Amino acid sequence: MSEPARVEDRREEWNGPVPVPTGATVPFWAATLEGILRYQACDCGNRQLYPRAVCTGCGAEDPPFEASEGVGTIYTYTVCHVPGEPGFADRTPYVVGVIELAEGPRLLALIDADPERLEIGASVEVTFWQVSDEAAVPVFVPA
Structure with missing residues (x-):
């Protein structure tokens, strides 16, 4: 990743x-506070x-982390x-x-965009919403 992504402080308003x-x-969440999305390679x-503590491909313990460029495409959405969590009602x-x-991995995440303007295959980039002193949630926006 060339530049860290934006990290918005949402601790006061977040109720999710x-x-x-x-x-x-731990290393994944620590990086989110710095605006870096990491995956295991x-x-x-x-x-x-x-x-995960083990590789889902071969079972090796503690696969190393790499920084993602923080860009990708919408695979599905x-x-x-109806809110899936009480904190999402509003x-x-x-x-x-x-x-x-x-880089290949897929993840489930919030997409902060008008639903009417989204389509499968659209380009997105990561931003982060800091929700605690220990973690910022990756949220994707149209690129």
Whole structure:
């Protein structure tokens, strides 16, 4: 990633779920506070996100992290009209999508955009909403 992405402080207004960094996820969440999206890139060639203690391709322990460019495309998405979490009631309708990063891994994330203007295959880039002192949630916006 050439430049860190924007990190917006949303701690005062956020009432959704808050990630708790533990184990293999600690380096991932620490990087989010710096505006960096990290994924694991195992020596076997497998790339995975969200972080796990073992590679889902070969079973190697503690696959190393690499920084993503923070860009990708919308693989699929849905518009939520009924909140999946109590803290999302005031956000409806909101968009949740599977983002395919340029490096290959896919992740489920919020897409901060007008649902009427989205389409599968559209380019997106990561931003972060800081929701606690320990984590910022990756949120994607149209590129």
